[in-house]
Amino acid sequence: xxxxxxxxxxxxxxxxxxxxxxxxxxxxxxxxxxxxxxxxxxxxxxxxxxxxxxxxxxxxxxxxxxxxxxxxxxxxxxxxxxxxxxxxxxxxxxxxxxxxxxxxxxxxxxxxxxxxxxxxxxxxxxxxxxxxxxxxxxxxxxxxxxxxxxxxxxxxxxxxxxxxxxxxxxxxxxxxxxxxxxxxxxxxxxxxxxxxxxxxxxxxxxxxxxxxxxxxxxxxxxxxxxxxxxxxxxxxxxxxxxxxxxxxxxxxxxxxxxxxxxxxxxxxxxxxxxxxxxxxxxxxxxxxxxxxxxxxxxxxxxxxxxxxxxxxxxxxxxxxxxxxxxxxxxxxxxxxxxxxxxxxxxxxxxxxxxxxxxxxxxxxxxxxxxxxxxxxxxxxxxxxxxxxxxxxxxxxxxxxxxxxxxxxxxxxxxxxxxx
Amino acid sequence: xxxxxxxxxxxxxxxxxxxxxxxxxxxxxxxxxxxxxxxxxxxxxxxxxxxxxxxxxxxxxxxxxxxxxxxxxxxxxxxxxxxxxxxxxxxxxxxxxxxxxxxxxxxxxxxxxxxxxxxxxxxxxxxxxxxxxxxxxxxxxxxxxxxxxxxxxxxxxxxxxxxxxxxxxxxxxxxxxxxxxxxxxxxxxxxxxxxxxxxxxxxxxxxxxxxxxxxxxxxxxxxxxxxxxxxxxxxxxxxxxxxxxxxxxxxxxxxxxxxxxx
Numbered sequence: 230x231x232x233x234x235x236x237x238x239x240x241x242x243x244x245x246x247x248x249x250x251x252x253x254x255x256x257x258x259x260x261x262x263x264x265x266x267x268x269x270x271x272x273x274x275x276x277x278x279x280x281x282x283x284x285x286x287x288x289x290x291x292x293x294x295x296x297x298x299x300x301x302x303x304x305x306x307x308x309x310x311x312x313x314x315x316x317x318x319x320x321x322x323x324x325x326x327x328x329x330x331x332x333x334x335x336x337x338x339x340x341x342x343x344x345x346x347x348x349x350x351x352x353x354x355x356x357x358x359x360x361x362x363x364x365x366x367x368x369x370x371x372x373x374x375x376x377x378x379x380x381x382x383x384x385x386x387x388x389x390x391x392x393x394x395x396x397x398x399x400x401x402x403x404x405x406x407x408x409x410x411x412x413x414x415x416x417x418x419x420x421x422x423x424x425x426x427x428x429x430x431x432x433x434x435x436x437x438x439x440x441x442x443x444x445x446x447x448x449x450x451x452x453x454x455x456x457x458x459x460x461x462x463x464x465x466x467x468x469x470x471x472x473x474x475x476x477x478x479x480x481x482x483x484x485x486x487x488x489x490x491x492x493x494x495x496x497x498x499x500x501x502x503x504x505x506x507x508x509x510x511x512x513x514x515x516x517x518x519x520x521x522x523x524x525x526x527x528x529x530x531x532x533x534x535x536x537x538x539x540x541x542x543x544x545x546x547x548x549x550x551x552x553x554x555x556x557x558x559x560x561x562x563x564x565x566x567x568x569x570x571x572x573x574x575x576x577x578x579x580x581x582x583x584x585x586x587x588x589x590x591x592x593x594x595x596x597x598x599x600x601x602x603x604x605x606x607x608x609x610x611x612x613x614x615x616x617x618x619x620x621x622x623x624x625x626x627x628x629x630x631x632x633x634x635x636x637x638x639x640x641x642x643x644x645x646x647x648x
Numbered sequence: 649x650x651x652x653x654x655x656x657x658x659x660x661x662x663x664x665x666x667x668x669x670x671x672x673x674x675x676x677x678x679x680x681x682x683x684x685x686x687x688x689x690x691x692x693x694x695x696x697x698x699x700x701x702x703x704x705x706x707x708x709x710x711x712x713x714x715x716x717x718x719x720x721x722x723x724x725x726x727x728x729x730x731x732x733x734x735x736x737x738x739x740x741x742x743x744x745x746x747x748x749x750x751x752x753x754x755x756x757x758x759x760x761x762x763x764x765x766x767x768x769x770x771x772x773x774x775x776x777x778x779x780x781x782x783x784x785x786x787x788x789x790x791x792x793x794x795x796x797x798x799x800x801x802x803x804x805x806x807x808x809x810x811x812x813x814x815x816x817x818x819x820x821x822x823x824x825x826x827x828x829x830x831x832x833x834x835x836x837x838x839x840x841x842x843x844x845x846x847x848x849x850x851x852x853x854x855x856x857x858x859x860x861x862x863x864x865x866x867x868x869x870x871x872x873x874x875x876x877x878x879x880x881x882x883x884x885x886x887x888x889x890x891x892x893x894x895x896x897x898x899x900x901x902x903x904x905x906x907x908x909x910x
Contacts, residue, residue, distance in 0.1 A: 304865050304866070304868050304869055307865050308862055308865055308866055311858050311861060311862055311865070312862060314858065315855055315858045315859065315862070318851055318854055318855045318858065319855055319887075321846065321851050322848055322851035322852045322855060322890070322895070322898070322900060323898055323899065323900055324899065324900060325899055325900045325902060325903060326846065326900065326903065349846075350846050399843075399844060406842075408841065408842075446762070446763050449761070465757060468761060470761060470762060470763075560763040560765070561765070561766060562763075562766070563766055563769070564766060583766070584766035584767055584769070584839065585766065585767065585769060585770045585838055585839050586838075587838060587841075594841065596840075596841050614841050616841040616842065618842070621837070621843075624843065625834075628830050628833060628834065628843070631826060631830055632826075632827060632830050634826075635822075635823045635824075635826035635827045635830070636823070636827070638819055638822065638823040638826075639819070639820055639823035639824065639827075642815075642816050642819050642820070643812070643815035643816060643818075643819045643864075643867075645812075
């Protein structure tokens, strides 16, 4: 039996070294707290990246023959390093995370805070382990490059170099990433955005919101319990989406017939009287007239149901002592902003921005982010998110290599073992 | 076609898959087991296509809808494995697991409606989820092999062949989860502004990915123990389950932007 630290090193040494990296990370974390991402903004991240990329071949050429370097580029170092990173990833996946900029006094007073677990991705142990894994990955690629190449090496390089590029670019690039939100009212121009911390920043571009539009899905009807307001049947709540006047449906043991539909309605109501009339106006609500029947009911109940708006109240239609018909707030199908964007360099661009359809202007991406949800479909305010990530092209290069590598892996399969 | 007719399609499919699986033990040739399994898959896919049309959106939004795809892809993985590796027991394993997920969908259905929130209205939506579900099914098949191995370790004659098959399944599976994850990353950049946000679902996807990387790298050494490899596979599959639905029950899930069930 070989003793620990006796060459050649194996898994045992791998776990000890990975644990050492973890311990170093924990000590740094206790001493210095979370990593301040802003300190690594360009050019610091570029310098670190350059040193790292230059350092790996340096180590490889100077000490490549050394047993420790050979071990570092072997499965014996890889598996413990990955397993330790997996451990931290699991903690990250279990514990609710706080935004990177959260002040320390707002974090729970718990040992987890000192260990950096509430902001894992900027904690020393996590980042050091990422770099330890990257080191192993880099040295493995270099060691592989000096042996006789076969067609299978294509898959190896696509996967390993792709991962190296994507990870290094992603980690270093996160320090240069800018994300701001911008709230604009129809007809207005805005060039200031707010950071996550609430800080306001002026941007090199201005957005004019020409129009903002929301499309909604058809209204839905549900049966609710009067006492609790819960949807029925309790075990599996059902809903019915409006398909046209005259349609009949079964919902939670109740027969519903739609007898009238007003997409734009106004509701006038006092203690004894209620009138629902069609009205094309801002703040108008959706109303459905339904006839309800159910076993045990003396005669069918008929009346209006509405989900209200910021101007008008909800209307429920009471069926009996236990149940009513209700209309939940309509779900949003699509929202879009027609904008004109102006940049400092004199570019003017007109475009429509939607969720999943961002607009690129110079090195900024403009995303449809939100709207004034208190006003629902009558919102004339649109909220955008503006993102600048100068490293994204590098990360995409890595991602594309990895995609090709995955296809390679799928087609080529595992290497046949000589048995 | 709506969920109300699911039970009929499911019963016919399960009957076809079961008879295919049973015949695999009896028949010397692979034709009948393969044809019956394929027939079951056709019946099942007719239901998926009909549901897709009636919902007017890809049926991939709710947990129940992902289970539907999983129940479909498991016999696909079983059939491919059977045709390639000749193991007669694999069809019955995948049929049983698929049936479990079908029963879950019948007993505990989700609320299904046509609404698809704007974030999901994207050409990346269907490939992202379908590739993931396919990989989950292949890796599910690999896990069934691992369980088979661990239970019957002493009685297995040709362990090398079984390990070779497991490697093939895992390579195909991790290739697909890599594709699914990266398609998700590209989509996230377009929809949410960043390709990776450490959302709980993303974190567990990364953990699952690392889990299978551990298996693949461990297996590279000729001295690796088959038993440890199989245990690694089961651990990785547990991570996968957390990623798929377990994450919804974790304290971190309150912040997830990956929640779409009603």
